Amino acid sequence: MDLSFLAIQALNGLSSASSLFITACGLTLVFGVTRIVNFAHGSLYMIGAYTAATLVPRLLELHFGPVTFWAGILASAIIVGLIGVLIEVLLLRRIYGAPELFQLLATFGVVLVVQDLAILVFGPEDILGPRAPGLRAPVEILGRRFPSYELVLIAAGPIVLGLVWLLLRKTRFGVLVRAATQDREMIAALGVNQALLFTGTLFLGAFLAGLGGALQIPRVSAHAGMDLSIIAEAFVVTVVGGMGSVPGAFLAALIIGQLQAFGILIFPKSTLVVVFLLMAVVLAIRPYGFFGRPEAVGGTHAVGIASSKRSPYAGLIALAVIGTGLSLPLIGDAYMLKVATEILIFALFAFSLQLLIGVSGVVSFGHAAFFGLGAYGAALSLKWFALPMEAALPAGLLLAAAGALLIGGFVVRLSGIYLAMMTLAAAQIIYAVAFQWVDVTGGDNGIVGVWPSAWASGQVPFYLFTLALVTIAVLLLMRIINAPFGYALRAARDSEARAEAIGLTIRRHRWLAFTISGAAAGLAGGLYAFSRGSVDPSLLGIPTSVDALTMLLIGGIQTVTGPLVGAGFLHVLRDQIMPLTSLWRLLLGLIIIAIVLVFPRGLVGTVRGWGEERS
Amino acid sequence: MSTPPLLEIWNLTASYGRAQVLFGLTFGLHAGEVLALVGRNGAGKTTTLKAIMGLVPATAQKATFKGHSLGRLPTYRIARMGLGYVPEDRRIFTDLTVEENLEAGRKAASGGRSPWTPERLFKLFPNLAEMRGRRGNQMSGGEQQMLAIARTLMGNPDAILLDEPSEGIAPVIVQMMAEAIRAMKAEGVAVLLSEQNWAFAAGISDRAIVIERGEMRFHGTMAELMADEPLRAETLGV
8 A cells, every 4th residue: 555546545535525525515505595405316416417428428429529528518417407496396395394304205205206217218227428538548646547537526526616605605696595595584575586596596406416417427327226325425415514504515525535435445345334424423523514503493393293182982993903903814815914914014113203203203214224123133143143033023123222222322412404314324324234244244135034933934823923013012102102201202392492491301201212213113123024034235225214204104194093004005005006017116206295295194194184174 | 644655554464373463453654754663562563564574474454565465475576566674683694794685685776766775875874884794693783783774775665664673782773773764764765663662763753553462552643642641651651
């Protein structure tokens, strides 16, 4: 490892920092003005790469020289900017006042829609773009060859930073954007049309995402899946830098670029872990990142379960549900039982999340972490210690609870969007460990052969076993929700200051709730591992977290039974429709968006709303 | 006064959720006059101003400005018609410099009047001239109040809704506020002034409205209100 090698690594770090900054800069600008964390920002980046990889080769065929390459990159970024405008006008504009959970979910709905649309438009194949004319030959630096295109990228980051700085400091648009970042209502009272300002900001943000993606085409081929990998990194950059701060994003991107470039030398497989650990450490020390500021609480976070008169039929309904559950083996076939088993498991998973979101107001975006920890805990103890199911399930539950205890310690110090991002990061760390620590976890392939003990194998016994465990766990959670502990959590959710003023130790309560919720999710994960016979890293991924959130959303965040209904609904829907269409994600995305826009109270909440109106 | 008022409000009501706070206010604001809206804390003064600006949900039988209905227009359209608003808590953009705050408020002048420029405003508020590049978060309350008014004047309004300009600032600056309001008036700008500081309001206003628990108790000239001691004692405690 000599000096020249270190220099090349540092340059590599700088060029990936530049690329990351350009994309993250757009994300942080959009957040600053609209207060929406746009999950679809990664999708815009992906569209930028696909568009450029498709467009630039055609332009180069015209033989106008190297300038066509850059014109193509710019044109792609502009196209993406216009798509950003479309997203603002059609969706974001309608949810500026919505709780942040809904905003995150709705923009994740866009992610799903774009994933399928991108395949429809650009085809399923990866597209490798052309190399930049005039920059094909490497340059020699300290006796080593270094791609000259990377040098251009290194310069691009500071250039974009400079231009954005000029735009924000020296133009009227910039003054208004910065003013709106602070006080949107006041800007309107001064006669500024916020809608135009927001649309303009979205254009700028999407343009930068598209530019970030388009600039990648000589380095990596455009492919499906770029969206979620870049968005995770861009989240880290914006959160570490301080949400809304452009210089913060630049600094964070520089640090992360170097960390990745040199981290790969020390821990060859741990680049993802290193990045997310950085975020965890920074947030633990500075809860609002380098240059971020506490959010002005808009009072829109808190949505959740309210106290309501117990329905006189509650007991009857519970009995009917359990009775139906018990009699299902008599009427259902094996397939139906398998589906029912999975619904029960996901119901418990979603219900455990309800304790966090609906009851505590803790918007976790990484609940898959505990589901996955439970599954892996069970699978690993079976594989490495040859424990039977009866011991492996509690082992999984304990692992998940321990993980939640550890992560919760960090998380409960935060609030709002930073909290959501921290939970997301925590889940991504665990995902990265499961994915990259191949020797222990089996990496991408996961662990197979996770079968239940003999007495519980077979569809009917395992179904009944699951039914029993889920019923007990849900009843326990309901008991917690309706105990003084649950009241305290709800008080803290609705008004932190008042709850603290009457002497509640909010952090400790939330920490305990986080741990309990993690343990319950872990039980669900363990059961899931045994029901499928295998585990793999996807159980820990963002889509799994979003699944739980979607179930909650479909059922209704303000209701106790919502998650159960939501789990059943989503599962059946997926089961029925997925085989029929290749556009399942598009459909699911549209469903999520529609629920946020039209039925924000979910199925159970809407039905109950009708009842309340009548009475 | 024979000319129709600049701002005409008929039967204004407003509610926060289920709690109604305004119960049918009717008044007009004429060009070039200062109309004081006085009453105790919580009487509904701030809500009245916010309701006119479309910042809180409200209903009115009729609400017009320069003869055009305010209806359910969004706030920015109301502001663009020439109605300026200076909120009670000032709401300066603290990350922006004095000059940038003024820029954020800039709108073209509507009619032949000579437009307000930063230079003219610096003459009106000399303190601001010395801190053009200073950020809002490094200014005193009084300086922020001046900036808030100057920022709204940059929009060249025909009328200004001014919410508690004397609140929480030093007496010497309250004097400057009074000067500024007189200067606006001299320019032909109408001012609807919500105020708890009776002496301040009495010194600069032509007419007054007294509101109590969301209802109008008095509507007339300042001289009449000065003369009606029992009413003042009952509703304002002065």
